Amino acid sequence: MRTELYIDGQWIQGASTVAVHDPSDGSVITKVSLASDVQCEAAIAAADAAAVAWAKTAPRFRSEILRKAFEIMTSEIETIATLISRENGKAMPDARGEAAYAAEFFRWFAEESVRTPGDFRKSPSGDKRILVTHQPIGLSILITPWNFPAGMATRKIGPAVAAGCTMILKPATETPLTAMYIVDIMERAGLPKGVLNLVLPEKTGPAISKMLHDPRVKNLSFTGSTEVGRILLKEAADRIIRCSMELGGNAQVVIHEDADLAVTIPQLSLAKMRNGGAACTSANRIFVQRPIAKEFIEKISQSMSSYVMGRGTDATTTLGASVSMKERNKIAELVDQAIAAGAKVEIGGVKPEGEGAFYPATVLLVEKDNPILLHEIFGPVAPIVIFDSDEEGIQMANDTEFGLISYVFSSNLTRALRTAEAMESGMVAINKGVISDPAAPFGGVKQSGLGREGGFDGIHEFLQSKFIGVEI
Secondary structure, eight states: OOOSEEETTEEEOOSEEEEEEOTTTOOEEEEEEEBOHHHHHHHHHHHHHHHHHHHTSOHHHHHHHHHHHHHHHHHTHHHHHHHHHHHHOOOHHHHHHHHHHHHHHHHHHHHHTTOOOOEEEEOTTSSSEEEEEEEEOOOEEEEOOSSSTTHHHHHHHHHHHHHTOOEEEEOOTTSHHHHHHHHHHHHHTTOOTTSEEEOOBSSHHHHHHHHHTSTTOOEEEEESOHHHHHHHHHHHHTTTOEEEEEOOOOOEEEEOTTOOHHHHHHHHHHHHHGGGGOSTTSOOEEEEEGGGHHHHHHHHHHHHHTOOBSOTTSTTOSBOOOSSHHHHHHHHHHHHHHHHTTOEEEEOOOOOOSSSOOOOOEEEEOOTTOGGGGSOOOSSEEEEEEEOSHHHHHHHHTOSSEESEEEEEOSOHHHHHHHHHHOOSSEEEESOSOOOOTTSOBOOEETTEESOBSHHHHGGGGEEEEEEEEOO
16 A cells, blocks of 8 residues: 655655545544655656656557556556555445546547547648647646545556656545545556646645646646635646546436436436435435326335445445545434435435444435535435426526536436437436446536546546648
8 A cells, every 4th residue: 555645756744644545434544644745846847857858758658658557557456446546435336446447547538548649631722731640738736536546547647648748646635545545546557647636735726836837847637626726726727737637526417207217317316315415426416207206206215225334345335424523514404404304214314323424325306496406426326306387497407607517317318318419418317317428528517627538538628739831
């Protein structure tokens, strides 16, 4: 288990340490190093020194490193999943799924690194040839959250390596061990020193601000809350740092009266309960059409009641702990406010006594103006609103400042597509609870972010286009 900083190809002790806790019981797993200002500067210097040579490496060379990293990750899935579960709290089925998903980003971008397209054509006026090529944007800051410590790291490291960028990774303080393990994998896969560096600053805000104001830094890739994203965008504006921002979600679900509940219930349970609800793609606001509302509420309550709450690494657990007591208490507070505002509790809704950051699967029937609908819950809580007409359901679903993903359930494909096209979100799932895929562009609209990760788009967040006019 790595616990140090990684700078210029060396694992080094930091200026101080911070404890990493198991949220299932609050125990300390280990302590990890925190970086001083001097060490953060050393990471920038190392990435800058490696930048020119790394950008010139052959795409095939970068591809083979990523492929090797994929193979290592795949062979060590159980170890990685156990580490994820211990520091994050999630159940092992979720942790295994994340580890496998994370590895796929290395495989996808291993393939993309050798297939970045260019353009060569005659200009309409006939006076020149238009040549368009793509070059690495340069030193990139990668900031990842605690809810998917493996998946969010590889989703950024993969395309940055494929594009030929050097980088500094700053993982979440709650879950740094998984990121450190992945950096160790990249080292074992043959990544040259200085290309990837990892720091956990002692004072995160000032350290990141200083990096974004450093002329050697060219790019920022951030996954986290919209509130923090706004701050980073303002910081990045001073030097016009290019930003890729995957921010908060408040995912809407529209369930039409003709939905097949035999499909809808298990798929919606996945959309809601994956990662214990701690996902920006989690089904957060569920709108069901009145004719099937009673049956739907009964069946989704039965489905969510079947989840077994406990320590993530226990074999029987299907609903693990939140990442911390602080995060668990946020969930409980939102539910309490919803109940005070008139929500009817179908199941759950009571904060457990005792140790561990646990909260039970909860189903609430609420009115469209209940305050819980304004918040990204990040927990196993399903607020349900009943609607009548399709138009009303769509209007209520879109009544949010967020626009990451929507879910639509209907047995009529025309109706489903009509609703999907009306959804104000960057992604829409039809009759399916999980659609995230390394081969597809992931991202949102409105205040859910800028840019896309994964798919053909992902590598371009680390490339810039250059037009060369050629006289022939």
